[in-house]
Amino acid sequence: MKKKLLGNTGIEVTAAGFGVLPMGPSQLALPVEEGAAILRHALDRGINFIDTAQYYQTYPYIRTALAGGAYDHVVLCSKSLCDDYDGMMEAIREAQQELARDVIDIFLMHEVRPGQLEERRGAWQALIDARAAGLVRAIGLSTHHVDITEAAAGMKELDVVFPLINYAGLGIRRGDAFATADDMLAAIRRCRAAGKGVFGMKAFGGGSLTAHYQQALDYAFSLPELDSVMIGFGKVSEVDDLFDYLEGRMEKDYNPDVSNKRVYVNQEDCEGCGACKNACPAGAIYWNENGLASVDHDKCLTCGYCSPVCPVRAIIMY
Numbered sequence: 001m002k003k004k005l006l007g008n009t010g011i012e013v014t015a016a017g018f019g020v021l022p023m024g025p026s027q028l029a030l031p032v033e034e035g036a037a038i039l040r041h042a043l044d045r046g047i048n049f050i051d052t053a054q055y056y057q058t059y060p061y062i063r064t065a066l067a068g069g070a071y072d073h074v075v076l077c078s079k080s081l082c083d084d085y086d087g088m089m090e091a092i093r094e095a096q097q098e099l100a101r102d103v104i105d106i107f108l109m110h111e112v113r114p115g116q117l118e119e120r121r122g123a124w125q126a127l128i129d130a131r132a133a134g135l136v137r138a139i140g141l142s143t144h145h146v147d148i149t150e151a152a153a154g155m156k157e158l159d160v161v162f163p164l165i166n167y168a169g170l171g172i173r174r175g176d177a178f179a180t181a182d183d184m185l186a187a188i189r190r191c192r193a194a195g196k197g198v199f200g201m202k203a204f205g206g207g208s209l210t211a212h213y214q215q216a217l218d219y220a221f222s223l224p225e226l227d228s229v230m231i232g233f234g235k236v237s238e239v240d241d242l243f244d245y246l247e248g249r250m251e252k253d254y255n256p257d258v259s260n261k262r263v264y265v266n267q268e269d270c271e272g273c274g275a276c277k278n279a280c281p282a283g284a285i286y287w288n289e290n291g292l293a294s295v296d297h298d299k300c301l302t303c304g305y306c307s308p309v310c311p312v313r314a315i316i317m318y
């Protein structure tokens, strides 16, 4: 698979990376050996870039897949939602220990929202110090927000940005409002001009665009502004589909069967705003005991109407 240098980091990554979130406890909850086997399959086929997060609880899959030393070249990215110095330092130590790596290649502030660059400055200082101490090689942030991506372009110490981008603009925000793929692309270009490495997330909009598989990938892989596109995998066949696509073997009318997929609300992200409940034509969304949205699968039509209106991309399909 083609590789690119990730901005000015000196780190070389493959055009596609492996997002580990889908196999973890918040989605498919695969047994560790099964998830590790999918990871090894992708690495053996040539992917060299893995993305995870403290919050995903997926370190055991990666540690198991990488055990034995044959995959020491693989670039690992993790991230943490914590906002203070000590919490971020602890998150890095946890990743080092749980991933059995002395140095984590890339460590990010996870899902930065408007106002948080100031609120989380302790965590950011920890990343700067961790890089200076050689605990991590590159630092940056992940975000769904155009305004944060724009701000990242001006952050002198920042090496890499991991923004949300897909052809439909699903989940892209500017402040409290929805924004477009073109808005995000303009912000990404500012990051590129500033020498930042950029890799894209949610090419399938959290699963809502999987039925438009090739259209989603055509867009993501056509963007020269992205050094890599992170794709979430939960099956060996999904890895093979991607290679068929990238190597030009996929039939033009092929799209994966998504009939067995279900819609879920990520409880960590939901803000209880009610937009999905109002948009649902089937009355399938209800308030759970925590005051957050949940989906009644007996009523859900998997129409996807709820997904684009969610301001925080809490609605996912897998």
Ligand code: SF4
Pocket: 263, 279, 280, 281, 282, 283, 284, 285, 295, 299, 300, 301, 302, 303, 304, 305, 306, 307
């Ligand atoms: S996919 Fe459609 S039916 Fe299911 S919860 Fe969303 S809006 Fe309602």
Ligand code: SF4
Pocket: 265, 269, 270, 271, 272, 273, 274, 275, 276, 277, 292, 293, 309, 310, 311, 312, 313, 314, 315
């Ligand atoms: S639209 Fe999103 S944030 Fe709002 S209640 Fe629904 S899932 Fe939660």
